Amino acid sequence: MSVTKIFSDCDEAVADIFDGATIMVGGFGSYGGLPINLIVALSGQGAKDLTIIANMAGVGYELSHRIKPEGYQDTGVLFENGQVRNFIGSMPALGGMPPTSPLERLFNEGRVEIETVPQGTLAERIRCGGGGLGGFYTPVGAGTIVEEGKETKAIDGREYILELPLTADFALIKAHKADSLGNLVYRQTARCFNPVMATAAKVTIVEVDELVPAGQFDPEVVVTPHLYVNRIVEVPR
Amino acid sequence: MKERLDEQTIALRAAREFIDGAVVNLGYGMPGLCANLIPGDMTVFFQSENGMLGYGSLATDEEKDYELINASDQPVTPLPGMCFFDSAAAFDMIRGGHIDIVVLGAYQVSEKGDLANWGRPGRPATGMGGGMDLAVGAKKIIVTMLHTTKNGEPRIVRECTYPLTARRCVSLIITDLAVMEVTADGLILKEIAPGWTVAEVQELTAADIKPAADLKEIEL
Numbered sequence: 290m291s292v293t294k295i296f297s298d299c300d301e302a303v304a305d306i307f308d309g310a311t312i313m314v315g316g317f318g319s320y321g322g323l324p325i326n327l328i329v330a331l332s333g334q335g336a337k338d339l340t341i342i343a344n345m346a347g348v349g350y351e352l353s354h355r356i357k358p359e360g361y362q363d364t365g366v367l368f369e370n371g372q373v374r375n376f377i378g379s380m381p382a383l384g385g386m387p388p389t390s391p392l393e394r395l396f397n398e399g400r401v402e403i404e405t406v407p408q409g410t411l412a413e414r415i416r417c418g419g420g421g422l423g424g425f426y427t428p429v430g431a432g433t434i435v436e437e438g439k440e441t442k443a444i445d446g447r448e449y450i451l452e453l454p455l456t457a458d459f460a461l462i463k464a465h466k467a468d469s470l471g472n473l474v475y476r477q478t479a480r481c482f483n484p485v486m487a488t489a490a491k492v493t494i495v496e497v498d499e500l501v502p503a504g505q506f507d508p509e510v511v512v513t514p515h516l517y518v519n520r521i522v523e524v525p526r
Numbered sequence: 527m528k529e530r531l532d533e534q535t536i537a538l539r540a541a542r543e544f545i546d547g548a549v550v551n552l553g554y555g556m557p558g559l560c561a562n563l564i565p566g567d568m569t570v571f572f573q574s575e576n577g578m579l580g581y582g583s584l585a586t587d588e589e590k591d592y593e594l595i596n597a598s599d600q601p602v603t604p605l606p607g608m609c610f611f612d613s614a615a616a617f618d619m620i621r622g623g624h625i626d627i628v629v630l631g632a633y634q635v636s637e638k639g640d641l642a643n644w645g646r647p648g649r650p651a652t653g654m655g656g657g658m659d660l661a662v663g664a665k666k667i668i669v670t671m672l673h674t675t676k677n678g679e680p681r682i683v684r685e686c687t688y689p690l691t692a693r694r695c696v697s698l699i700i701t702d703l704a705v706m707e708v709t710a711d712g713l714i715l716k717e718i719a720p721g722w723t724v725a726e727v728q729e730l731t732a733a734d735i736k737p738a739a740d741l742k743e744i745e746l
Contacts, residue, residue, distance in 0.1 A: 317576040317613070318599040320592040344613070358592060380653040383554075393651040403651060408575060409617030409659035416614045429621065429662045433690045435654075477610055479593040481576045484612040512612075 294471050294521050295500065299330035302494050302520045306336045306459055313415065313455075313490055314343040314364050315462035315483035318380075319353075322479035324463040324496045325362045326524045331461070332366045340375040341367060342415070342455055344408060344482055346382065346392035368392045373401055377455065379408035407435060410452050412485055417454035419488025419517075424453040460490035464513065467497040468504070471518030472511045480512065487517045494520040528721050530673070530702035531744065538563050538746055539700050540629050540670050544570050548626040549619075551575065551660055553643075554598045556670050557629035558584070561602065572596075573625055575616045575656040580608035597656065620656070621663040628664035630657060632671045632696075634686045637733035639696040639708040641669065645689035654691060661692035673701035673730055680732035682706070682713070703727050704735075705744060712736060717744040 296302040306312065312331075316323030341364060348356070349365030367373050368391035381403045382393035395401040406414070407429045417424060426449035430436055440451040462483040465476035473495060475483060487493045500523040531539075537559035544550060544564060549571045552558050562583045564570050571580045574596045585591070585601035596602050619625060634642040641661050644654035661667060674680055682699065699706045704727050705717035713735045718727060724737050 318595070318597070320599060321576075321595050322593070361592070378653065380655050382649070382651040382653065388649065388651075390651070393649075396651045405653045407654055407658040408613070408656035409621055409663075412613040412617050427621065429658045429692075431662075432693045433658065435658065475610070477591070477593045478574070478576050478578050478595050480610050480612050482613045485614045 293469075294519060295469060296520050296522045299326045299496065299522050299524065300333065302522045303327060303330045303334050303461070306331060306334060308336055309338045310336060310458040311340040311342065311456075313457040313460040313486040314341060315460070315481070315486050316344065316363070317478070317481040318345050319348065319357060319363060320361060321477070322463050322475075322481045322483055323363055324461045325360070327461040327494060327496050327522070328364060328366060329362055332370050332372070335370075335372065337372045338374045339367065339372050340377065341373050342377045342457060344378055344411065345380040346376055346378060346390055348389060349391040352389055365391045368395055368401070375402045375404070377404045377406060377411075379406055379411050381405060412482065414452055414455040415482075415485045415489045418456035419485070422454060424451055426451055455489065457490040458492065460486040460493045462487050462493060462495050464495050464497050466499045466501055467495060467518070467521045468501050468506055468515070470503045471495070471515035471521055472503070472506055473497070473513035473518060474506060474510055475512055484513045487513045492519045493517055494522070496522050496524050498526050499523065531719055532702070534559060535746065536670050536700055536702060539705065539744060540668055541565065542746065543668055543698065544568060544627065547571075549573050549579070549624065551620070551625050551628040551664065552596065553628065553630035553657065553660065554655070555631045557631060558596060558598045558600060560629055561596070573616070573619060575613070575620060575660070577611045577613060577616045578608065579611075580605055617656070617659050620659045623663060623665060625660070625664040627666045627668060628660045629668045629670055630660065632669045632681065633688045634681050634683055635669050635671075635696050635699055636683055636686050637708070637713050639694045640686050641667070641691040641696050642686040642688035643691045647688070657691050661695045666698070667696045668698045668700060669696050670700045673703040673727075680730055683732040703730065706735060714738050715741060717742055719744055
């Protein structure tokens, strides 16, 4: 195969992300599974008016530096940089903490829009997007503000709401290891949203701790099959 | 001022509800303390919505691995037999009724068991995380919280005024003053903090509470 998916660094891998793009960012919360180096590269690249789809919006550069172990960054840097116009996720900001999230500050200034989605609904909307489905009915959010403006349906006497699929132009994800074809394995709770998002973008870019030759993985342990992966960057930890 | 139970004691009381072999999910904040408080002879499988089943206690500084965290971003310890999966699978388990018990924090609970645990006045950007999915899907919902706000306002109310997480989902409320069951007949006061009277607890509760026939002091 003459075309390689392997990129030499994160800057090169995110170079063509364009203004107005919709980007899924893997991970879960503050740690574990965030494609930290791809996020930092995107903040340097400077694309703006982005729509970010991620579980959590992050705490940003300053607070990450203060409260997290060395080197841990999150999606918050993209908000601090003024690169984001829309956020779709389950935790724009944490209610239990003081208003420290960069997204919450921007939102309060009217500079960014937020679509808050229950976490399981977020995962399922992405799975639908990746799997070619037009949506699904879920009981989650029925009778709450999540229901507003959505089609509802009673099934076997229970109320459900229709949720629609999510797709993206790019997905930035983190895996533990890739082989040169793009098969991926993950490590512990760093799996989270990454395998789901890998399926739902036109271009999936993965940052891995280790790149190995194709054929090294036991086929039984591959979590993300290579057809979902377009670009691989090895960032040894 | 009379003494109220501390958070550790509330979590300990919640852990007394666990059943051997149960699958349990612990919400953000106080409920997370339950991971360290399982009765000694019992096996409980903790499920976490970031994709993990069967983890152990909270990790010490020496044990910390930031790729082994619970859904509250706290590093935890591994146990033999634990397994990992992605977020979509984690929520299939949750919505699909495969979680026996979930312990959640709350801002308000109504007498009908409505739960409000994610949004607060003045904080329109906060999110519900996995709380709505858990409240809708788990077989039994236990709420642990302080009985009143910092300003002394009741958190147990007739109707929630904060944004709802889910309707009619809570079955047991454990606070720093009381253990209450949500029933079709309203709130039943099952246990009460040492030194407190029913009238004093009622005073701090904005819904009617009925003392159980076998009302007792909170048992640990």
